[in-house]
Amino acid sequence: MPAKQLRLADETCHIPKEGTGSRNMEPVLADRVILARGWRRWALSFTAGAIGALAMPPFGLLPALALSLVPAIWLIDGTGKAGPGRWAPFKSAALIGWFWGFGYFVAGLWWLGAAFLVEADQFAWALPLGVLGLPALLAFFTAFGFALARLLWLPDASRILALAFGLTVSEVLRGHLFTGFPWNNPGMALGQNIWLMQSASLIGLYGLCFLAVAIGASPALIFTGRTARARWLAPGIAAGLLAAMAAFGFWRVPADPMASVENVRLRIMQPNLPQDAKFNPRNRDAIMRRYLSLSASPGRDGRTHADATHIIWPESAFPFLLHRDPASLAQIGGLLEPGSVLITGAARMDEPLPGEEVGKFFNAIQVIDDRGTILGAYDKVHLVPFGEYVPKFLDALIRAAGLRQFIHIPGGFEPSERRKPLSIPGLPPVAATICYEAIFPGEILPEGPRPSLILNVTNDGWFGQTTGPYQHFAQARLRAVEEGLPLVRAANTGISGVVDPYGRVVDSLPLGVDGILDANLPVAIWQAKSSQTRSFSLTAMLVICLMTLIVRRKQKAASSQD
Template sequence: MMMTLRVALALAAGLLLPLGFAPYGQAWAPVLGLAVIFALIAPAQRPWQVLLPGYLFGLGFAGLGVYWIYHSIANYGGGPLAGAIATGVLVALFALIPMLALLLGWRAMRRHSTCMVLMGLPAAWVLVEWVRSWLFTGATWLSIGYTQIDTPLAALAPVFGVYGPGLAVALVAGALAWWFLRPLSLRLLAPVLMLGVFTLAGFVLDRTWSVPSGDPLSVSIIQGNVAQSRKWDPDESADILSEYLSKSRAVLGQSLIVWPETAVPAVYQQVEDWLETLAADAQGAGSTLILGTPAADPAGEGLFNAVAVPGEDTQFYYKRHLVPFGEYVPFRAIAGGILDFVGTPLGDFSAGRSAEPLRAAGHAVGVSICYEVTFGTEVLDALPGAEILLNVSNDAWFGQTAAPWQHLQMARMRAVETARPMIRATNTGVSVLIDAQGEVSDQGPLFEAAVIEGEVVPRQGMTPYMRWRDWPMAGGSAALLLIGTLLRRRGVRLFRDV
């Protein structure tokens, strides 16, 4: 195949993958995109024949998948030039990840193209997704399993986590690539049958993994829609707090009243009297107030991005997984003031340590803040004790881009994996109530002040994923690669090559 055509196909395949994610929702797109790049990589005889198309594939994937980074930095960081440079660098770095996954699968089973596309490349893709979820603080965005949240393959998630649907997508893509390499009519049965098997498995596994642990709780989410330009302006803080207080008083009587991430425009201890007065009034009306706020640790260990349940014995959850260059600046001591244009206006946050659920309305609530919800195993740390999941976020940074919808899609997957309902309260949207099957039951508008009301049913029980976490998928993918490598070295061929 001419190099120009290979390059064009690789880039197009990369651009196809993000269409599977929200808000586009084309669940077939990752299957086709991976199938094309697998078919392009399989016949390669030299590493550079993998690296070039693999990197271009990664550029398309990352460029369309996380283009919204530019909006965040250009509008709320260092301006358009800083946004363009930072986005270019981050996309260029992210593109290395799919390239390395393709190189790993090719290297393990080179010159065995059939085994490579049917086993090696799918296994390498999922294994690298898992590794990047924890390496260098972790990067979980754009894991392909999320694209199947509205298909029968989502039923694999309570058993295997997001990498279960992800491996299914990659294996079907590999079977389709096998047909691309030599389009015989009988070979087309392979991806069709494989898709049918995974779909059937999804229907078999589509069961109730948890049971109600109490009556439905009424919920009001206060979506303040506070512009970033106002949020940390000292002259605006009293007005912002008054807006939240008045909206909360209007819904007293609801079981839970929830404010989004850092809704309190000051350190909690600075406005503690106001908040505890509201909490006392809420308690008298049968409500529990849960709010996002910066908080100073009583032990003097620093400033935290927190969720508080104010009252006589105020409870706090401190965010454990901080965003580099968003909530703290690595190497600030070395770089001095060069990096002061990034990070939180209040200064660097410290990381919390405990995932202990908070008690609210008589139930255990497992909390995650912002992008913590994208880390499946970190959400599990509050389980099985948590009966309800809560995610608070401020997605104002993303503007009218795909990012708020991608973030919501990942939150929905956490509900599916854990068979727990989730309350998701955000500053500008998308604020939602999600049931234990991952379906959105109530949803607010984007970039409008609103009060989203609905009900959640507390639940208890264990899904297999809570017990096994990601080890079956990570171990299984690694085993497939190891077996393929050993067979290749011994000259054993499981399938006839194309």
Template sequence: METLQNLLQRFAARHQALKLFVLGALAAIALPPTDLWPVLFITVPLALVIFTRESQSLYRRIAWLGWLYGLGYFIAALHWIAYAFFVNPERDLWMMPIALGSLAAFMAVFWMLAILAASFAAKRSYPLWLVVPATLAMAEWLRGHLFTGFPWSALGQMSDGMFGVEQLASIIGMTGLSLMVPLWASAIYGAVFETARRRWLAVALLITFPLSLVWGQLRLASHPTAYVPDVMVRLVQPNINQNEKWLERHARKIYDTLLALNARPSSTGKPITHIIWPESSVPFLLDESAAGRAELAKAMPPGATLMAGAVRRSAANDQAQYFTSILVLNDQAQVLNHYDKWHLVPGGEFLPLAWALEPLGLRKVVSLPESFTPGPGPTNLEIPGAGLAGMSICYEAIFPDAVAGPSIRPNWLINVTNDGWFGKSTGPYQHLAQLRLRSIEQGLPAARAANTGISSIIDPLGRVTFQSLIGVSDAYDLALPQPVSQTTYGRLGDCLFFVLLLVVIGLGHFFKKS
């Protein structure tokens, strides 16, 4: 043990800034789709060795090291964003390093503040290995809520490949897992470096990891997937090239593709009851086009209901407002209801600080003359024949509080997306993994239609019962899983996360100077 400690101390002696940047980048491979989570049990203890060595340094030095640690992580974790700028490279490619670099640099500020807070506590004799997970988890919670929020690559998402550990999301949510995952990894440091009393605490915390794994496996085994009778969902994946999507000359071909997939005979022999088209699937304003809806009515299976991702226009104060929406239509192509996206993508669907950035040549990636208008908030819609559905569009699925309305619990979740921007990068796989967590958190099945990317059906314990290939045009006829009883997280939200946070901080206080 002493030899290992000496080796690790020598590791921390030089080039701390570079090493922390690399350790942060390596930690990102614990995320899906690689799911190499054991690397976290190496990179986190090594980072703690460096931060412990530097814990008495000036705060500006600690801030710099904490920011570099976060920068390495977020550049590696969010690199898939760069793919969007290759869709129209002549116009957008020059913005790619600015957009990715700025986003990663800003996300790293949250980790910098977390490391600063942990170092402040360490100078008052709190165990650094115990408070770093707590401050990082709080920083991740803030990252998901402040400035519209962006919880992509949250630490809790590393539970995706942990053989059942992600089932804890049904109790503590992704936010709670964002505390437990780094806590388990940092406990390795405590077990190696700490005094006997603190070492026993680290070992006790480590034991909760296999216990969580076993509990998760038992939960999965005790809830086999059951299906809703008389409901057959068709997921339409047209695989429209992103370069063609908004060009008027391709509108006819795109709509013909959608109609053909919509009208295809059932592959199961059972009647199609519900059809889902992906985000912004229709290259025109479907609700305003009588001719387009007349064609759609001819392609609708009798009695079926269509949920179509579409752009919608509304006039307010004599000025047109555009929404990215889901239209609910009956088999006569009459619009029954709609849902408007309320968590818009910064830089994609609206440009933050447009007054300052547009004169510099920066613009939205989505080619509309105006920014989209956000909808009123999370909403459940009544879907004929399938009850209430929690609606979300694209990256709204990464927000635990955005997938269902707050009043009555829905029966299922509907997510429409267009991951065609990101090719076969890690982005579409991480997007799907986050919808899996939403299903586990809420105990609800999810149906997801992608233009291309990954269309899927997910059961209420997060098991993917169907997953399409990327780059394929097809229609998939699938049974809809039944929900399970409302989960603890569905009832309490992030309350237990804050309880866990207080427990960890309390342990840090109890084990001061011991």
């Protein structure tokens, strides 16, 4: 064998062949995963993916990411002898990716089933669609990511970059196609620690995704490299990168609390209403009394509602149309001190057009002054499929089957045409978001001048005491870091809170309790990276990675011909 080829062999990983005595050279565990076939391979893929969900909130177990991605590397290694045909390895990798994604999404999104049990007599039949059906569909994105990685695969350290590239591309697609659903992006494994999350200010969530996969998968080489260099170089680089991210975060986050916006005193009300009671019109008076009483109760630090300049209520706070209920508006006006305002989620309806019986409904945030006058509103842009609207062809099928829609609004909500700034007296410019609008990186800022805070009202009461609300809060929190803006969040059942532009939680109300939270508003910070420049950084990262992999493949092909 020529010297060049010998040198290349020393630097590459060893992939054992069936029936060989490789166990004398390599760890048994890696061999068994690489050589797994049939149902064992799919079971390993599913289990590895499910373990990866432990790296997501509220657990945040970063080692779980390695325990999930290392087997993924070995399983793709084993597709070299997937069967006859040129495309057999890629089909096998895609199937591994599907089972891996299915396990990841079932373990991470099981809480969606709780929504179908709120009115179990009518919707329990659909529980498998949320718990298993949605994960099965989302797993096609990871299947694509694994197949794309296999297309760039080489039996050396570059395969770590191949998987990071493939899964990052698939996550970008998952976050944008079919209205997008970037929930539990692998980058969130790095987006929870206060120091590690600071890198999102430079490269955003998808950049964190690339780094999380590359760092998490790198220990696979420790068990499959032929030489000490092949075993430890990439994991050493990954450890150094993780340390550099932590050091950057430590340098970036100031030691002292943020300064506060002058003359702004917030009061966030968290009613913790059960979802079945919340949308029952018969409870409207009791609900209104609860909101008013809780909003007027003494605060933990001795503040009263009279001290608040802005009282904030959560999403969809009323089982009726507030803007068409003068009595309720008058009650709100009676709660407020002169010059203060209430900001609340509330469905609203436009006036019907000629020939229509009802107007269009919008999921909105409304601003009300001490006279009970609605000063302004923000209409939600990014609606939840099946939760806020149903595609027309599916709506017809549901009605034909005699089933009731999950949506209580007749015909569902209409989306706003564009994201508009919300003007609130006494507050700097506001980027308003409703519910899961806050999970979309780069999409929460309105048109016009840069805002100075992110306002998020939500209702996670559908999901009870599960991991879902924790995941939702963590993703909204990362938007604050990306944009350099404080986050003010009011949630029906929690988690409500105020987060500063570095992602530090100033104060919060835990999940599943009622109460009020009094807080000042942290000032925004100057952010060097806009969403456009973060997108450019991500694109540059992926292009460099792709070019590196292509050059590496060409070098490999040239060396094999020597």
